[in-house]
Amino acid sequence: MSDPPLLDVRALATVLRTEDGPVPVVDGVSLSIRRGETLAVVGESGCGKSMLALSLLRLVDPPLAIAGGEVRLDGDDLLALPEARMRSVRGRRIAMVFQEPMTALNPVLTVGEQVDEVIVRHEKASRREARRRTVALFEEVGIPDPARRVDEYPHQLSGGLRQRVVLAIALACGPSLLIADEPTTALDVTIQAQVLDLLRRLQAEREMAVLLITHDLGVVAEVAHRVAVMYAGRIVEEAPVRTLFEAPAHPYTRALFRSMPSVERGRGRLEAIRGTVPAPADWPPGCRFHPRCGEARPECATDVPPLRPWAERAETRVACFARDAADAEAPR
């Protein structure tokens, strides 16, 4: 922990501006990623994972807006950069891979053109030089016959190949941070495994940091080093991946695991989490999970639990009054 993290996010807040005032969508998220590390952000649909990713790149459009916080990449405060400098961060220092490879590629441009463009823009390379590098990149991400594939349109490629093209675009300028928003959700299982393998290999080779957004705990187990669990716009627990799987701390995390089919539990009944994820406008005060929580205490309904180290596992940080109370009672 001696060297400073590559990405350091402090109390990032993104709100939806409505006539009744701002509604938080990302609410005071703090996290950090070191070089070469993969941090997974997991959480149910609508908890703000994608908004968090877009906020890091400052790509939130009205009526959404970043309301506060700090995003430091290698020491540069991204939220304070002028837009022109921010543009040279996007695609070069931070690249993003989107959920749907079908829609993340432009249907009217050849896939080669879409990679060339980024190289020409950021590296001031000539068209020919860019094309040469594009073919090399296609080779690197495992696209067969790259010299021919560069001239094809997205609809001519299979889903797996398209996601490889999307990865090639993201990797084109050697970013130090790759944000992958559910990169495999839209793919079938075998292709999913191939793409995850590829992602892991590229990350190791290039010593890239990866922020992996997913709601699939299986994917997390496979590629992540650390995990942040998000619920209703806040991070409720953060831990190394092994620790999280062995000893989940937050009641929400535990519920997530119970709702997931697992090999060990075999045919045991799956438990759905009680209640439903509320929309941002209906997020309750206090701990946002308390209406659905079996361990809720009186203060959970009024106060926001801070993210604190958990006594049982020092490497876990958890935001839960129930855990805090248990820690206090436990004999030292």
Add this chain to the structure above:
Amino acid sequence: MSDLRRRVVGDRVVAAAASVVLLLVALAILAPAIASERPFLLHVPEAAGSTGFGALPTGWSTPWGTGLFDVRAFPSIVDRAFNGLLVLLPAAVLGFALARRRRPSVAAVWVASAVGLGLFAAHSEPVRRYEAKVEQLRAKGHEVTAVFAPIRYSMDAPDVLATQQPPSAAHLLGTDTAGRDVLTRLLFGVRISLSIGLVAVSLYVSIGVLLGALAGALRGRVDRWIVRAIEVVSCFPTFLLVMVLIALVRERSIFHVMVVLGVTGWPAVARLVRAEFLSQASRDYALAARALGLPSARVIFRHVLPNCLAPVLVVATFGIAGAILVESGLAFLGLGDPGVASWGQVLREGRATRQLHLILAPGLLIFVTVTMMNLLAEGLRDALDPKLHREVRGT
């Protein structure tokens, strides 16, 4: 695109419409090669030479070629522009054939010089009655060689001795009150109709695409102003505006019609592009382009805009049909350009002189052209729609 072609051609009706439209384009370009009083090739022996006014030149000459850019033979710039195409197309074909073997720049120089030569070769000489004069010389026993086009009349060369002729072997559709061959005038009328459609529609499509894209891309205040302008301009009564303007100007010209149609026609296109833009801009690929740090102008014009243009193609095809109707209507009302051969004008004469064939022939032409254009537009729309849906579903 090959997918698109298969779909359009797959439908027989649409395929027929497309071929009729292509045929019309070919007729428009080839018109002077089909109907011209000037022989392609002429040889008058020295012995037959005379120095009188309008006499045929002696020796070998090519009156047809030298007359292509003659302002007296073709007073309207529309005709000279189409004649330019007639010269340009073979040169372009030749140029591309060469480009396959040599560097493209060579071909470009080739094509450019062909065009330049053609335009600079423009000169002016009196309109003659070539056929009559050739007949005269032959009657006197001279050996005259003359190769004529299939129809030996020009669009604007009246035969004052043969006005209002009924259909005959010489004049298949007869002649008009000035003694001009009606079939020839209808043939050159294809040029007027097509150019009205193309120029007016290109004009308003350009304006509409630009304003629609600006509104969709910039949102906010710009968007509100453009939407307001769309609402105001789309309330203009186009036909009335054209009539007022035409009535005001001293020299009537089809360019006035083109400009008025162009300036009033854009709201439909702008509205369409704006709506399409708003939906396309929220697609992942647009966000992805921004996430790659591309400048906004590039995201707008290279990524989003091309994805918005398919429906514009359909509107433009419908628009061409509409513009043709407006021009014919104006000419029928006597507000057309007197310097050009327009179908509406022939129709007007037919009505004034009560000759059925002069009403039926141009009427049928207008009907067929407009119907085929509309059919083609519908075919395009059907062909594009499932493609768009399929892309959304991502199959």
